Amino acid sequence: MRLKPFIAANMSEALLLVKESLGSDAIILNTEKLPDGQVKLTAAIDEEDFSFTPKEEVEKIPSKSVFDDSEIRESLNYHGVIETSKDKILSRIRKAHFQNGESDSLKLLARDLNQNIGYYKMLDRSTPFKLFMGVSGSGKSTAIAKVATQAKFKKISACIISTDNIRAGANNQLESFAKILDTPFIFAGDANMLYNKAAQNAQKYNLVLIDTPGVNPFKKEEVDKLKPFINVLKADKIMTMDAGRNAYDAVEIAEVFKNIGAQHIFPTRLDLARRIGGIISVADVCKLKLGAAGISASIVQGIAKIDAASLAKLLLPKHKQEGK
Ligand SMILES: Nc1nc2c(ncn2[C@@H]2O[C@H](COP(=O)(O)OP(=O)(O)OP(=O)(O)O)[C@@H](O)[C@H]2O)c(=O)[nH]1
Numbered sequence: 001m002r003l004k005p006f007i008a009a010n011m012s013e014a015l016l017l018v019k020e021s022l023g024s025d026a027i028i029l030n031t032e033k034l035p036d037g038q039v040k041l042t043a044a045i046d047e048e049d050f051s052f053t054p055k056e057e058v059e060k061i062p063s064k065s066v067f068d069d070s071e072i073r074e075s076l077n078y079h080g081v082i083e084t085s086k087d088k089i090l091s092r093i094r095k096a097h098f099q100n101g102e103s104d105s106l107k108l109l110a111r112d113l114n115q116n117i118g119y120y121k122m123l124d125r126s127t128p129f130k131l132f133m134g135v136s137g138s139g140k141s142t143a144i145a146k147v148a149t150q151a152k153f154k155k156i157s158a159c160i161i162s163t164d165n166i167r168a169g170a171n172n173q174l175e176s177f178a179k180i181l182d183t184p185f186i187f188a189g190d191a192n193m194l195y196n197k198a199a200q201n202a203q204k205y206n207l208v209l210i211d212t213p214g215v216n217p218f219k220k221e222e223v224d225k226l227k228p229f230i231n232v233l234k235a236d237k238i239m240t241m242d243a244g245r246n247a248y249d250a251v252e253i254a255e256v257f258k259n260i261g262a263q264h265i266f267p268t269r270l271d272l273a274r275r276i277g278g279i280i281s282v283a284d285v286c287k288l289k290l291g292a293a294g295i296s297a298s299i300v301q302g303i304a305k306i307d308a309a310s311l312a313k314l315l316l317p318k319h320k321q322e323g324k
């Protein structure tokens with residue numbers, strides 16, 4: 001049996017060192033927290049041709065790897081990112097620092113969010129159908145009006161189909177926006193009608209934006225009523241969600257929509273949120289991609305592109321970003 005000690009910033013990094021050095025058959029004999037906060041592990045492996053190292057030859061990550069992650073950690077705590085997502089982000093960032101020596105928090109965070117969160121282009125036309133779903137009042141119809149406006153600016157032809165047959169007067173506001181934009185507004189009361197109207201209009205327009213009735217994700221009967229609309233078309237499925245939601249609630253809600261097909265998240269009311277841990281946690285846990293967000297109630301100016309760099313800036317304290 002060969003014994004070998006390892007020192008690293010935390011347990012998961014120490015375990016990674018053990019695995020890299022001794023392989024996955026190694027067993028951990030002892031763990032110890034050192035006074036400087038690092039962790040020391042003693043691992044052992046059975047070897048036929050065993051040798052005994054008389055002097056402790058400690059495998060230690062070079063000192064540049066001990067990255068002071070407190071700035072990013074405190075930001076993720078402030079924003080209320082859920083524990084598992086926070087730990088994953090911090091561990092990857094420490095590893096990235098070790099591998100490339102980068103120690104600028106903003107750059108490290110932006111790079112990590114770029115590599116580990118998915119992004120989509122809202123006006124991407126590879127599939128013409130964009131279906132919006134979400135909790136009642138989460139901003140679906142407003143998001144559609146904003147996207148239709150952007151499409152108009154970019155000379156991309158679009159129409160809107162509403163399937164919202166639940167709330168009385170639900171379509172009035174969206175219909176009036178559509179009129180102002182000179183964008184056709186079509187109503188489809190059931191999934192068959194949606195299929196037919198969407199297929200017809202995809203011949204005429206680059207984008208077919210589909211609104212759906214708001215649901216309570218914790219009421220199965222409401223979610224079940226939404227499913228036929230979602231399953232009838234091969235659409236980009238976008239979940240709108242209030243950006244300021246508590247992260248654990250946000251993940252629970254997003255899991256329901258993910259299970260019925262949501263692929264993207266469109267955060268709304270970002271202008272009213274101080275903490276965006278819900279959005280980061282949903283993107284991490286549910287693997288929903290980010291692309292655009294609602295940043296005011298204004299239809300014309302109320303939409304912004306979201307990417308890794310803008311997310312990192314939203315997460316880190318403003319004063320730490322000065323001059324960057
Ligand atoms: N400040 C701000 N308000 C927003 C934003 N997005 C939506 N809202 C407001 O949120 C409210 C609800 O938006 P809707 O678009 O009607 O939400 P919905 O999901 O279509 O609602 P239902 O159809 O009832 O389920 C409206 O008063 C919008 O003006 C945003 O990005 N910022």
Ligand SMILES: [Mg+2]
Pocket residue numbers: 140141142164170211
């Ligand atoms: Mg609506």
